Amino acid sequence: MSSEMIAEYEVSHGKAKAFYERYERKDELQHQTHFCPGCGHGQTHKMLAKAIDELGIQNRTILVGPVGCGVFTYYYYDVGNISAAHGRATAVATGVKRSRPESIVIDYQGDGDLAAIGSAEILHAANRGEHITVIFVNNAIYSMTGGQLAPTTLLGQKTATSPEGRNAANEGYPLHVCELLATLEAPVYIERVGLGDNKQIMQAARAIKRAVENQVRGLGFSLIEVLSPCPTLFKMTPVEAQRWVRDVMEKTFPLGVFRDRTKEAQPRALPEAAPALDRIPQILGVANEDLPEGNPAVHDETAADLDLAVRVAGFGGQGVLLLGEVLAEAGLDAGLEVSWLPSYGPEMRSGTSNCHVRLATRVIDSPMVTNPDVLVAMNEPALRKFVKSVHAGGWILYNGEEFPADCEQPGVQVLACPFTEIADALGNARAGNMLMLGALLEMTGVLRDVNIDAALKRLVKNPRWTELNRRAIERGRELMRESRL
Amino acid sequence: MRKQLMKGNEAIVRSAILAGCRAFYGYPITPASEIAEAAALYMPRAGGVFLQAESEVAAINMIYGAAGAGVRSMTASSGPGISLMQEGISYMAGAELPCVIADITRGGPGLGNIAAEQGDYHQVVKGGGHGNYRTIVLAPHSVQEMADLTALAFELADRYRNPVFVLADGFIGQMMEPVEFSQTAVEPRTPDYAVTGTKETRGNLIGSLHLDIDEMEAHQGRMEAKYRHAEEHETRAEEWRTADAEIVLTGYGIMGRILKAVAAEARADGLKIGVLRPITLFPFPKLHFQRLAKSARVFVVVEMSNGQMLEDVRLALNGARPVEFLSRVGGNVPSHGEVLEFVRKLARQSLPALHLEEECVANV
Numbered sequence: 001m002s003s004e005m006i007a008e009y010e011v012s013h014g015k016a017k018a019f020y021e022r023y024e025r026k027d028e029l030q031h032q033t034h035f036c037p038g039c040g041h042g043q044t045h046k047m048l049a050k051a052i053d054e055l056g057i058q059n060r061t062i063l064v065g066p067v068g069c070g071v072f073t074y075y076y077y078d079v080g081n082i083s084a085a086h087g088r089a090t091a092v093a094t095g096v097k098r099s100r101p102e103s104i105v106i107d108y109q110g111d112g113d114l115a116a117i118g119s120a121e122i123l124h125a126a127n128r129g130e131h132i133t134v135i136f137v138n139n140a141i142y143s144m145t146g147g148q149l150a151p152t153t154l155l156g157q158k159t160a161t162s163p164e165g166r167n168a169a170n171e172g173y174p175l176h177v178c179e180l181l182a183t184l185e186a187p188v189y190i191e192r193v194g195l196g197d198n199k200q201i202m203q204a205a206r207a208i209k210r211a212v213e214n215q216v217r218g219l220g221f222s223l224i225e226v227l228s229p230c231p232t233l234f235k236m237t238p239v240e241a242q243r244w245v246r247d248v249m250e251k252t253f254p255l256g257v258f259r260d261r262t263k264e265a266q267p268r269a270l271p272e273a274a275p276a277l278d279r280i281p282q283i284l285g286v287a288n289e290d291l292p293e294g295n296p297a298v299h300d301e302t303a304a305d306l307d308l309a310v311r312v313a314g315f316g317g318q319g320v321l322l323l324g325e326v327l328a329e330a331g332l333d334a335g336l337e338v339s340w341l342p343s344y345g346p347e348m349r350s351g352t353s354n355c356h357v358r359l360a361t362r363v364i365d366s367p368m369v370t371n372p373d374v375l376v377a378m379n380e381p382a383l384r385k386f387v388k389s390v391h392a393g394g395w396i397l398y399n400g401e402e403f404p405a406d407c408e409q410p411g412v413q414v415l416a417c418p419f420t421e422i423a424d425a426l427g428n429a430r431a432g433n434m435l436m437l438g439a440l441l442e443m444t445g446v447l448r449d450v451n452i453d454a455a456l457k458r459l460v461k462n463p464r465w466t467e468l469n470r471r472a473i474e475r476g477r478e479l480m481r482e483s484r485l
Numbered sequence: 486m487r488k489q490l491m492k493g494n495e496a497i498v499r500s501a502i503l504a505g506c507r508a509f510y511g512y513p514i515t516p517a518s519e520i521a522e523a524a525a526l527y528m529p530r531a532g533g534v535f536l537q538a539e540s541e542v543a544a545i546n547m548i549y550g551a552a553g554a555g556v557r558s559m560t561a562s563s564g565p566g567i568s569l570m571q572e573g574i575s576y577m578a579g580a581e582l583p584c585v586i587a588d589i590t591r592g593g594p595g596l597g598n599i600a601a602e603q604g605d606y607h608q609v610v611k612g613g614g615h616g617n618y619r620t621i622v623l624a625p626h627s628v629q630e631m632a633d634l635t636a637l638a639f640e641l642a643d644r645y646r647n648p649v650f651v652l653a654d655g656f657i658g659q660m661m662e663p664v665e666f667s668q669t670a671v672e673p674r675t676p677d678y679a680v681t682g683t684k685e686t687r688g689n690l691i692g693s694l695h696l697d698i699d700e701m702e703a704h705q706g707r708m709e710a711k712y713r714h715a716e717e718h719e720t721r722a723e724e725w726r727t728a729d730a731e732i733v734l735t736g737y738g739i740m741g742r743i744l745k746a747v748a749a750e751a752r753a754d755g756l757k758i759g760v761l762r763p764i765t766l767f768p769f770p771k772l773h774f775q776r777l778a779k780s781a782r783v784f785v786v787v788e789m790s791n792g793q794m795l796e797d798v799r800l801a802l803n804g805a806r807p808v809e810f811l812s813r814v815g816g817n818v819p820s821h822g823e824v825l826e827f828v829r830k831l832a833r834q835s836l837p838a839l840h841l842e843e844e845c846v847a848n849v
Contacts, residue, residue, distance in 0.1 A: 025690070027697060059684040064550070065692075074690050080680035082553045083692030085576045088546035091538070095550025095558070096680075098534045099508050103554075103682025121546070124539035274507075274532025280670035283530050284499045288668060291487040325490075325661070332490050332663050340490070341660040344516055344599070365746035367660050368739070370820045 016049035018058050018077055025075045034072055038238020040195045040228025040245075041069055044137055044204070045076060048106070051209035052079065055216055061104045064093045068110040068144045070137060087118030090125035093132045101131070101271055104215055111138045115151040115175050122177070126221050129186030131268060133211045134223040136177060139230040140249060147233035151175040154252050159233075174252050178225050182258035189214050189222040190259040195229060196246025200255070210262075218267035227253055292458070295450045296335030306336065306361045308444055309369040313354035313386055314378025314399070318420075319433030322459065323376065324355035326437060329455035330447045331359040339367035352382060359446060374444065376436050378419075383407055395443060397436050415439055415483050422479070423472055431465075431472040438476020488663035493631040493653060494519035494561075496664050497587050498527060500632040501559050503666060504639040505673040506585070507533030508558035510547035512540060512566060515599040516655035517589035520561035541566040545573030545586075552582040553691040555679025557639055561587035563655075564597065564605050568613065574648050575614030578708070579693030581678075583642030585635065586620075587651045589658035592816045600816020601655030603738060606793035609650050610766045617705050619712045621649040621719065622766040626741040628662035634764070636667065641719060643673065645711050652766060654789065656739040656818075715768050722770035723762040724777075726752065730759030731836060732828060733777050735798060736787040737763050739818065744787060747824045756832050766794070774801035782839045785809045785828065787819050807839070 015021075023030045035042045052061055058079055065073035067086035074081035080103070084092040093107040114122050114136050125132065141159055142148040148161040152174050156165040166174075178192045189211055193204035204226055211222035227249050229241035236244060281287040310327065314320045321342050331338040341356040356369035371391045377383035378399045384407065390396055392411030396403075403416035417439070420432035441447055456469055491499075497520055498509075509524035521537065528535035534551070538544035544560050551558040562570060567588050577584055590605045592598040607613070610622050621641050623634040635651055642649040675681065680689045695701040725745055727733060732751075734744040741762035751758045761777060761784075763770050774784070784806055786795045795810050802808060811827050813819045 059687055060682045062554070062680050062682050071694065074692065078687065080682055080687055081690045081692070082550065082680055083580075083690070083694055084549070085546060085572060088542070088549075088573070091543040091546035092550035092553070094536070094543075095508065095510065095547035095552075096554045097550075098536065098547075099551045099554045099556040099558075100682050105682075120539055121543050124543065128536075272532075275530070277670045277672050280503060280531055281666065281668050284502055284527055284666070286489070286499055286503075286666040286668075288487050291489055293487070328661060329490050332488065337663070338490065339660060339662050341656060344655065344659045364662075365749060366739075366742045366821060367656070367662070368743065368818065368821070370822060 016046065016053045018049040018052035018061070018079060020076060020078045023075045026072075033076060035069070036232045038229055038231040038241055039069070040139055040226060040230070041137060043195055043201060044135060044208075044226050044228065047205040047208045048108070048135060048212070049077065050205065051212045054209060055213055057104045057212070057216060060102065061106060062096055062100070064089045064096065064105065064107045066109040066113040068113045068142070070108050070110050071144065073108055087113050087116070088121055089113065090118060090121040090130070090132070090134065094125055094128075094130050097130060097132050104212065105132045106212065107132050107134045109134065109136055110143070111136070111140065111150045111152040112142045115177050119151075123181070126181045126187050126223065127184045129188075129221045131215060131218065131220055133215045134221075135208065135211070136223055136225045137228045138177070138225050138253065139228040140174075141230055141233050143230050143233050152253070154249065176253065178223070178258040181223060186221055187223065187259050188220040188261045188265045191257045192225040192227065192253060192255050194227040194245055194250055194255050196227065196242055196250060200246065214262055219262055219265040220268070225253070227255070292333070292454060294333045294335055295448070295454060297448060306359065306446060308359045308374070308446060309372045310357040310374045310376065310440070311354060311369050311372040311386055311389070312357065312376040312378070313352065313382035316351060316353040318353075318378045319430060320353045320378060321355050323433040323437050324357045325459055326452065326455045327357050327359070327440070329458055330451040333451040333454040334447055336361060337364050339364050341367045352385070354382065354386075374440055376440060378433070378436065380404065397439050399432060399436065415443070415480060417479050419476070422475065426471055426475060427468050431468050434469045434472035435476035435479070438473035439480040440476075441473065442477040442480035488665045490661050491628060491664050492519055492659060492661050493625070493628045494589060494658040495523045496628050496632040497561070497635045497651065498523035499666055500635040501585065501639065502527055502531045502533065503670050504557065504636045505671040506557045506559050506639060507531065508548070508551035508556050509533070509535045509560065510538050510544040510551070510558070511560045512538055512544050512562065514563045514566045516591060516601070516658050517561045517563045517566070517587065519658070520587055520589070541569035542572065545570040545577070548584045549573055549577055549580070549582060552577065552584050553580070553680055555675040555681050557583070557643070557673050559585040559587065561589065563589050563591045564593045567605060567608060571608065571614035574620065575616050575618060576693055577648050578612070578614070578618035578620065579616060580691050581646040581708070582648075582691065583646050584648050585638045585642055585651065586648055587635070587653070590652070590654045592814070598816055599655070601739065601789065601818070602814055602816060603654055603740070603789040604791070604793070604814065605652065606766065606790055609652050610797075618708060619647075619767055621645060621647060621715055621768070622652050623650065624652050624737040624764060624766050625657055626738050626762065627657070628660065628664045631657060632664050632666055639673075643676065645715055647711065652738070654738045712768075719765060720768045720770045720772070721764035722773045723764060724773065725760040725762070727759035727761060727777055727781070729757050730777070730780070731757040731782045732831065733759055733761050733781045733784045734787060734824070734828070735761045735763070735784060737766060737794065740787050740789065743819065743821055743824060746821050747828060750821075750825060751828050754829070756828070758828065763794075766797075769797045769801060771801040774798060775805070778802055778805040781806060782836060783807050783809060783831065785811065785831065787824055788812045789818060790814060807835075809835075
């Protein structure tokens with residue numbers, strides 16, 4: 001043809017600009033796709049590319065590709081491309097869209113990918129109403145791997161892994177993705193379209209464009225299921241395969257709109273601007289100016305190195321961990337090295353609880369207290385569990401009237417008091433832990449009131465407790481003093 | 486800088502956000518849940534994204550998306566959750582995407598328990614997913630290191646375009662110690678390879694598919710070169726009184742702390758003993774071991790697992806010195822007393838024999 005003759009043509013259905021002119025990411029045959037003749041992916045690709053062109057969003061578009069016959073989306077689409085693991089495209093799309101809310105994220109998946117291995121991911125992405133567009137190509141078979149059973153395979157349909165035909169008793173029923181997702185609140189647009197004839201294809205093109213447009217308008221989650229022929233694995237000619245989609249497949253998967261809330265849906269508000277970088281330390285509560293200076297004791301050169309190891313144990317709910325925390329926090333306030341190591345997990349909610357606390361003037365090597373200087377036993381089981389671990393010269397503070405005779409250890413001093421009852425008389429039985437803390441402080445003499453006050457201020461937010469805690473600690477100190485008389 | 490008392494798990498999140506992390510996707514699991522909880526609180530305030538995913542499988546793939554979009558991102562979990570993430574980690578390594586994963590280990594296999602164990606060493610250090618890849622692994626032993634190594638993890642992840650683990654046991658995650666943070670927040674540059682939904686990044690492709698076998702081999706060759714480079718430049722270990730040590734104790738995480746306490750006490754007895762604590766588990770500090778093998782007589786590996794790091798120590802020493810092994814599992818910790826007794830016995834029984842053996846060799 002001469003150039004004059006070409007000029008007489010007006011191209012009305014040319015190749016979409018969202019496609020590469022030449023498919024250079026392919027190894028060979030870079031002028032054509034890898035799809036078989038009559039494959040529905042080719043048509044779906046075209047319709048999606050055209051929608052991207054018409055909406056003018058090529059630069060903003062990020063296409064998340066699947067595993068399956070659609071895996072090579074990045075060969076063809078001249079947009080940002082991300083290739084996802086099998087079934088995970090909606091999760092990947094979620095991660096992209098949430099960090100790049102201005103981008104248009106399109107998730108392209110087949111039936112094996114989306115409806116089988118990725119069923120959890122699609123369900124939850126739809127349920128969260130992720131602002132993404134999902135193009136779901138359903139051809140009722142695993143094509144890339146050679147024609148095995150898909151979750152959407154029709155009853156009686158023979159595949160490589162259902163050689164006698166799909167049997168509901170063995171493989172269950174074809175999964176209706178649109179119907180399933182339409183039970184959820186969040187999706188704004190769900191439609192099933194087909195590639196069974198030209199009329200269906202026209203409707204598919206409109207639906208795909210709408211699904212993308214919804215995202216451009218910020219409306220929410222849209223999904224289009226495309227019933228699609230696979231002539232190769234249906235073992236049909238392209239024409240027969242297309243007819244099968246229309247005449248057979250559609251009976252199981254009726255076409256139509258399953259959800260359309262595009263009229264009511266409000267465009268999503270743009271995310272707030274991120275705070276200035278220099279405000280981040282403050283936001284995180286780590287800015288120096290917001291942290292207390294502490295009240296270090298004047299260093300006494302003659303004092304021996306302090307190294308105090310405490311084990312606190314009792315029932316969950318007795319304030320075991322808080323007792324330890326106040327001790328550690330007050331130690332830090334006093335300028336000491338400290339560590340606090342809790343037991344954790346279910347025992348926090350019921351049963352026993354314990355923590356290890358160390359206060360030292362030197363760097364603490366191990367935060368684990370296997371042989372404590374002081375055991376604070378808030379109940380008898382805790383006492384029995386740890387009594388033998390206290391080393392000679394150590395102390396046991398026991399929450400009980402009588403110290404069990406069989407628990408006495410040579411060289412270990414004991415203060416047994418019904419701390420909980422005394423706390424109850426003071427105002428609240430739950431302050432028993434602070435009484436025991438007071439006794440411990442009196443006995444060790446390591447921290448000053450100013451340190452304890454600072455710790456309580458940081459850890460106990462309810463002012464109602466502050467006064468009671470102070471009184472409880474003072475009473476605990478008294479009990480220890482009295483015991484030494 | 487001023488110190489504040491904080492759990493290791495909470496320190497990770499503060500440090501991550503200061504390092505420019507702006508996306509956290511995770512799934513709750515004891516003993517790592519505080520990380521997700523702190524991220525839920527602080528990530529949105531810092532202008533970032535937090536989402537509790539439907540599974541660890543989804544979480545790591547959301548991270549894949551965020552990293553592909555050029556955002557510093559992280560997740561956190563423990564043993565069983567890390568197992569579920571292995572697929573995604575392999576894809577990220579293959580696609581050369583950076584991310585930081587905190588594994589706060591618990592007891593296993595199976596549901597195991599929630600007590601601290603170190604049984605994730607193999608699945609984390611050796612690369613628990615499919616294919617030829619490695620992950621860089623940092624092993625903090627204090628809350629301060631939880632903060633510092635998390636910041637380093639983001640730098641390394643970007644530098645090597647590879648997932649980086651912060652591997653800590655439940656103790657390090659759950660305990661509180663004084664910690665100080667950088668007062669300067671980092672704003673990382675958006676990497677050139679990212680797909681961000683702009684004209685400039687339209688030509689970018691994130692993926693790990695290489696159908697051509699030679700291309701696949703070349704890709705793996707480049708990855709391998711990266712790992713060799715990391716071995717040369719990123720290996721870290723702490724040595725504590727090893728200069729004249731005849732016995733070298735080695736362990737990571739909480740064990741490193743206990744071993745230092747043991748060594749201090751054994752030194753007081755007059756034993757020449759030191760501690761070599763790997764801080765990077767991959768790359769493994771082989772050269773530290775090989776150098777110490779010239780002076781030390783015996784190495785003692787102490788683990789809360791069934792001899793997983795032991796293999797790396799043996800490989801590093803390659804028979805140069807005997808390696809003794811002490812382990813507790815199930816949530817038990819080799820205690821100060823246990824290790825000390827082991828060391829004293831070793832000193833009594835084996836050291837003299839080792840001296841003798843060397844004399845024999847010298848006399849040949």
